[in-house]
């Protein structure tokens with residue numbers, strides 16, 4: 041199976057444990073406090089899906105981020121803060137559809153206080169997400185890490201130039217449907233040429249792009265291409281992508297460069313899925329059950 045895929049994409053480097061071992065994560069040095077170990081801001085959620093950002097935030101903490109904040113819709117903010125006492129919450133006004141409104145609250149000082157932002161998980165409206173991302177990108181003083189996921193990908197096309205101009209490439213984490221929106225084509229075209237699609241998105245957005253699926257492809261704007269085939273079908277479950285986005289955000293905040301952060305995130309997510317499948321069963325584990333096996337997955341990266 042793996043070799044068959046490599047035949048289709050011969051230029052791709054295989055992302056496996058050997059690659060991970062050869063490319064260790066930067067470790068905190070000396071005395072570090074929570075503010076210097078990586079601060080992540082998760083912007084997302086909606087009244088319809090209030091809990092997805094919890095998965096993203098907890099994944100960031102489990103990946104070793106020192107401090108995590110959630111900016112989400114006002115009706116969900118207090119409950120989320122109580123449910124995850126380890127995070128701070130920023131309560132944002134929402135519109136009649138139950139989506140975060142772009143505007144005061146996320147730009148400026150809130151961005152200055154974080155090393156990486158994950159935007160989009162569990163939002164439902166592409167238009168609203170697009171306005172939110174546009175407002176964030178206008179803040180040119182902020183050049184921290186950025187992960188764009190879910191609805192924020194569906195509304196990203198108008199911001200391709202602004203993203204490409206950033207000094208730090210963002211990480212985009214589309215599934216096939218979201219990739220179709222990024223490239224403004226239909227999903228069949230993506231499925232027919234996944235390698236071409238992930239490369240084109242990386243170029244167009246100047247971003248490290250992860251095309252998720254049964255096998256995931258990771259492309260950098262520089263042209264590098266990786267393939268990961270270590271996931272399992274149990275990962276295809278509601279909230280699984282929210283976890284991946286949180287892992288990537290934490291790694292950016294922990295000073296990984298964007299390509300390294302994306303590759304490690306995909307591997308850790310797949311390894312967490314493998315561990316859940318082994319412990320619980322191949323199908324039926326919950327996205328939230330991935331969270332507690334992220335730390336042992338990180339530790340195992342260096343083991344035989």
Ligand SMILES: NC(=O)C1=CN([C@@H]2O[C@H](COP(=O)(O)OP(=O)(O)OC[C@H]3O[C@@H](n4cnc5c(N)ncnc54)[C@H](O)[C@@H]3O)[C@@H](O)[C@H]2O)[C@@H](O)CC1
Nearest residue numbers: 089091092161162163190215216217218227278279281282
């Ligand atoms: N809907 C749910 O039950 C949950 C949603 N959550 C979050 O809510 C956000 C939106 O998720 P949804 O599940 O509502 O939406 P999807 O991500 O399934 O769908 C978004 C769009 O992409 C299209 N699409 C999805 N997969 C495709 C594929 N393989 N090929 C072609 N088109 C495809 C869909 O038709 C739709 O237009 C995500 O951040 C998700 O993680 C989770 O937080 C929790 C549970």
Ligand SMILES: Nc1ncnc2c1ncn2[C@@H]1O[C@H](COP(=O)(O)OP(=O)(O)O)[C@@H](O)[C@H]1O
Nearest residue numbers: 252253254271272273275276278279280281282
């Ligand atoms: N058949 C599969 N085998 C392995 N991994 C899969 C499979 N299907 C999906 N995945 C992984 O599961 C995750 C699903 O993410 P996503 O579609 O965004 O889910 P959600 O929106 O529900 O959070 C991705 O990381 C994807 O690569």
